[in-house]
Amino acid sequence: MRFCFEPRPQPSVAVADDESLYPVDRIFCIGRNYAAHAAEMGNTVDRTAPFFFTKSPCHLAKQGDPLPYPPGTSDYHHEVELVVALGKPLFRAEPSSVADALFGYAVGLDMTRRDLQAQAKDKRRPWDAGKDVENSAIIGPLTRAKDWHALQDSSIRLDVNGVTRQHAPLTEMVWTVEELVAFLSSLYHLKPGDLIMTGTPAGVGPVGAGDALRASIDGLPTLEVRIGDAE
Numbered sequence: 001m002r003f004c005f006e007p008r009p010q011p012s013v014a015v016a017d018d019e020s021l022y023p024v025d026r027i028f029c030i031g032r033n034y035a036a037h038a039a040e041m042g043n044t045v046d047r048t049a050p051f052f053f054t055k056s057p058c059h060l061a062k063q064g065d066p067l068p069y070p071p072g073t074s075d076y077h078h079e080v081e082l083v084v085a086l087g088k089p090l091f092r093a094e095p096s097s098v099a100d101a102l103f104g105y106a107v108g109l110d111m112t113r114r115d116l117q118a119q120a121k122d123k124r125r126p127w128d129a130g131k132d133v134e135n136s137a138i139i140g141p142l143t144r145a146k147d148w149h150a151l152q153d154s155s156i157r158l159d160v161n162g163v164t165r166q167h168a169p170l171t172e173m174v175w176t177v178e179e180l181v182a183f184l185s186s187l188y189h190l191k192p193g194d195l196i197m198t199g200t201p202a203g204v205g206p207v208g209a210g211d212a213l214r215a216s217i218d219g220l221p222t223l224e225v226r227i228g229d230a231e
């Protein structure tokens, strides 16, 4: 069997200190997982269950990729997030069994056309135009779970042009990594290749062409990117 056109390359994320790449199948993104960010968006956290949306794996980007300012928006926002990668299959799991199934962690940016997301919220329409943006899942190298145990002590941070915009301890997350993965496993047969962006702290805001973004989490490789001109 041959394809009728050349398929895209397999989407992937780098692995720190390793030549291999982590192939990506799905990207789940958690909403409203930091109370202060929910408040700045005019929302409250729903503590009965997390909620999520997805991004297309082909919209992954990494440090060094061209990141043109996307079409259709005049309010393109940064959201710095802890990213979790699955390393084993998981279905209907309890939070206590999640840690053993994690491949690793990275810092990521859930870039968002905030104006289109706001329109979608107003009209009760899906968020795809706001969230599933080309090059909008920018993810740094994955650190293997066995090599990073700092989640309880680490802070997450985003600087734009050297000025800190977002900075919070990871302990501000409303739902823990284990709770988020267990929740998703109640809806999906999770497996290696699944990434979860775990939500952003307060301080989201717009970026423009030429802005330099530096996203970091203590103990994980830093992600540094620059927004390009509009196409």
Ligand code: MN
Residues within 6 Å of the ligand: 029, 030, 031, 079, 081, 110, 197, 199, 200
């Ligand atoms: Mn987000």
